[in-house]
Amino acid sequence: MADTQQVAQSAAVLRLRRPSPHGDVVWYEYAPIIDGGPQRLSHHMMASPESAAKLARQHGYEPAETITDFEIP
Incomplete structure:
Protein backbone atom coordinates (compact mmCIF):
# COMPACT_ATOMS: atom_id res chain seq x y z
CA MET A 1 0.00 0.00 0.00
CA ALA A 2 1.39 3.42 -0.98
CA ASP A 3 2.13 6.04 1.65
CA THR A 4 -0.29 8.90 1.03
CA GLN A 5 1.18 11.27 3.62
CA GLN A 6 2.56 14.36 1.92
CA VAL A 7 5.87 15.81 3.02
CA ALA A 8 6.15 19.59 2.79
CA GLN A 9 8.78 20.82 0.39
CA SER A 10 11.35 23.33 1.62
CA ALA A 11 11.22 27.00 0.75
CA ALA A 12 13.44 30.01 1.34
CA VAL A 13 12.12 33.35 2.52
CA LEU A 14 13.71 36.04 0.35
CA ARG A 15 14.17 39.72 1.18
CA LEU A 16 14.21 41.36 -2.24
CA ARG A 17 15.66 44.78 -2.76
CA ARG A 18 15.39 46.95 -5.88
CA PRO A 19 17.31 50.24 -6.01
CA SER A 20 15.17 53.31 -6.64
CA PRO A 21 16.02 57.02 -6.88
CA HIS A 22 13.81 57.53 -3.80
CA GLY A 23 15.38 54.73 -1.76
CA ASP A 24 15.45 50.97 -2.03
CA VAL A 25 12.15 49.17 -2.50
CA VAL A 26 12.02 46.10 -0.24
CA TRP A 27 9.56 43.20 -0.17
CA TYR A 28 9.49 39.52 0.81
CA GLU A 29 8.67 36.37 -1.13
CA TYR A 30 8.89 32.67 -0.52
CA ALA A 31 10.81 30.61 -3.06
CA PRO A 32 10.65 26.81 -3.28
CA ILE A 33 14.02 25.08 -3.05
CA ILE A 34 14.59 23.36 -6.40
CA ASP A 35 17.85 21.65 -7.34
CA GLY A 36 19.48 22.97 -4.16
CA GLY A 37 18.59 26.64 -4.60
CA PRO A 38 15.62 29.00 -4.32
CA GLN A 39 13.43 29.34 -7.41
CA ARG A 40 11.57 32.66 -7.42
CA LEU A 41 7.90 32.48 -8.31
CA SER A 42 7.48 36.26 -8.58
CA HIS A 43 3.72 36.10 -8.17
CA HIS A 44 3.55 37.66 -4.74
CA MET A 45 5.08 40.58 -2.87
CA MET A 46 4.65 40.44 0.90
CA ALA A 47 5.30 43.24 3.40
CA SER A 48 6.97 41.04 6.03
CA PRO A 49 8.93 37.80 6.30
CA GLU A 50 6.17 36.41 8.50
CA SER A 51 3.54 36.97 5.82
CA ALA A 52 5.78 35.33 3.18
CA ALA A 53 6.33 32.31 5.47
CA THR A 66 16.48 32.44 8.03
CA ILE A 67 15.90 35.18 5.47
CA THR A 68 17.99 35.28 2.31
CA ASP A 69 18.85 38.69 0.80
CA PHE A 70 18.34 38.98 -2.94
CA GLU A 71 19.07 42.17 -4.90
CA ILE A 72 17.35 42.90 -8.20
CA PRO A 73 19.31 45.17 -10.53
Missing part, protein backbone atom coordinates in the same frame (compact mmCIF):
# COMPACT_ATOMS: atom_id res chain seq x y z
CA LYS A 54 2.58 32.06 6.14
CA LEU A 55 1.85 32.08 2.39
CA ALA A 56 4.51 29.40 1.84
CA ARG A 57 2.82 27.17 4.43
CA GLN A 58 -0.58 27.75 2.81
CA HIS A 59 0.91 26.45 -0.45
CA GLY A 60 2.42 23.34 1.17
CA TYR A 61 6.00 24.53 1.73
CA GLU A 62 7.99 24.56 4.95
CA PRO A 63 9.87 27.89 5.04
CA ALA A 64 13.42 28.18 6.34
CA GLU A 65 13.98 30.02 9.62
Whole structure:
Protein backbone atom coordinates (compact mmCIF):
# COMPACT_ATOMS: atom_id res chain seq x y z
CA MET A 1 0.00 0.00 0.00
CA ALA A 2 1.39 3.42 -0.98
CA ASP A 3 2.13 6.04 1.65
CA THR A 4 -0.29 8.90 1.03
CA GLN A 5 1.18 11.27 3.62
CA GLN A 6 2.56 14.36 1.92
CA VAL A 7 5.87 15.81 3.02
CA ALA A 8 6.15 19.59 2.79
CA GLN A 9 8.78 20.82 0.39
CA SER A 10 11.35 23.33 1.62
CA ALA A 11 11.22 27.00 0.75
CA ALA A 12 13.44 30.01 1.34
CA VAL A 13 12.12 33.35 2.52
CA LEU A 14 13.71 36.04 0.35
CA ARG A 15 14.17 39.72 1.18
CA LEU A 16 14.21 41.36 -2.24
CA ARG A 17 15.66 44.78 -2.76
CA ARG A 18 15.39 46.95 -5.88
CA PRO A 19 17.31 50.24 -6.01
CA SER A 20 15.17 53.31 -6.64
CA PRO A 21 16.02 57.02 -6.88
CA HIS A 22 13.81 57.53 -3.80
CA GLY A 23 15.38 54.73 -1.76
CA ASP A 24 15.45 50.97 -2.03
CA VAL A 25 12.15 49.17 -2.50
CA VAL A 26 12.02 46.10 -0.24
CA TRP A 27 9.56 43.20 -0.17
CA TYR A 28 9.49 39.52 0.81
CA GLU A 29 8.67 36.37 -1.13
CA TYR A 30 8.89 32.67 -0.52
CA ALA A 31 10.81 30.61 -3.06
CA PRO A 32 10.65 26.81 -3.28
CA ILE A 33 14.02 25.08 -3.05
CA ILE A 34 14.59 23.36 -6.40
CA ASP A 35 17.85 21.65 -7.34
CA GLY A 36 19.48 22.97 -4.16
CA GLY A 37 18.59 26.64 -4.60
CA PRO A 38 15.62 29.00 -4.32
CA GLN A 39 13.43 29.34 -7.41
CA ARG A 40 11.57 32.66 -7.42
CA LEU A 41 7.90 32.48 -8.31
CA SER A 42 7.48 36.26 -8.58
CA HIS A 43 3.72 36.10 -8.17
CA HIS A 44 3.55 37.66 -4.74
CA MET A 45 5.08 40.58 -2.87
CA MET A 46 4.65 40.44 0.90
CA ALA A 47 5.30 43.24 3.40
CA SER A 48 6.97 41.04 6.03
CA PRO A 49 8.93 37.80 6.30
CA GLU A 50 6.17 36.41 8.50
CA SER A 51 3.54 36.97 5.82
CA ALA A 52 5.78 35.33 3.18
CA ALA A 53 6.33 32.31 5.47
CA LYS A 54 2.58 32.06 6.14
CA LEU A 55 1.85 32.08 2.39
CA ALA A 56 4.51 29.40 1.84
CA ARG A 57 2.82 27.17 4.43
CA GLN A 58 -0.58 27.75 2.81
CA HIS A 59 0.91 26.45 -0.45
CA GLY A 60 2.42 23.34 1.17
CA TYR A 61 6.00 24.53 1.73
CA GLU A 62 7.99 24.56 4.95
CA PRO A 63 9.87 27.89 5.04
CA ALA A 64 13.42 28.18 6.34
CA GLU A 65 13.98 30.02 9.62
CA THR A 66 16.48 32.44 8.03
CA ILE A 67 15.90 35.18 5.47
CA THR A 68 17.99 35.28 2.31
CA ASP A 69 18.85 38.69 0.80
CA PHE A 70 18.34 38.98 -2.94
CA GLU A 71 19.07 42.17 -4.90
CA ILE A 72 17.35 42.90 -8.20
CA PRO A 73 19.31 45.17 -10.53
